[in-house]
Amino acid sequence: MLVEQSKEGDRNAQYQLYKLYVDAMFNIAMRLVTIREDAEDVVQESFVEAFKKLGSFRYESSFGAWLKRIVINRSINHLKAKRLLFSSMENEQEPVEEENIEEVHELELEKIKIGLSRLPEGYKQIITLYLLEGYDHIEIGEILGISTSTSKSQYHRAKKKLIQIVNAL
Incomplete structure (x- = not known):
């Protein structure tokens, strides 16, 4: 029900989904990126992406599993970006x-x-x-x-x- 309302642009429903999942998604991001501020950024970016792409959510899994995949992908991309830049400077x-x-x-x-x-x-x-x-x-x-x-x-x-x-x- 909340997902359908969110798809229709209901901000209250989106906020309810956010409240429902934010702590779990933060814990996932935190385990991957390990820096609190980075994890917070990843979670916020993930929710923005999820709400933008909500129309593509097809109920093939739960909303939580779909959102978790977004958080994991965002976390991995965040780590890739850091690794790319820090490893290039490591020797110097x-x-x-x-x-x-x-x-x-x-x-x-x-x-x-x-x-x-x-x-x-x-x-x-x-x-x-x-x-x-x-x-x-x-x-x-x-x-x-x-x-x-x-x-x-x-x-x-x-x-x-x-x-x-x-x-x-």
Whole structure:
């Protein structure tokens, strides 16, 4: 009933679904991304995505299972983005004291934001769709009107360029 009302745009029903599932989804995200703020972001982005795509929910599973899959995919994409950027800088970093890790994360994230802003528009689109929005290469191809292989090759070029920019900062 709540899902149907939410599909029709009923904000109260959406809020009720949110309240019903937010704690469980946060726990899932927390287990995967381990940083509270990141988990909160993943959960919020997941609910936004779920409500936007609610029309595609086909009752093949429970709403909770469908939402859980979105949270897991968002969490994995979040970790991929972090891993991509931190692993590229790993060789150039000196050892970090435990209490400075959060500072280093903030600095690196700022470098990543700057790097993204300096990417050519096409590269920025591919990186954003793949790493931040969680689309796969087939979906990106459909969105941008390019082939799946073009999406993959552009993504790898974009990733390489982003790493170069970030390492130069």
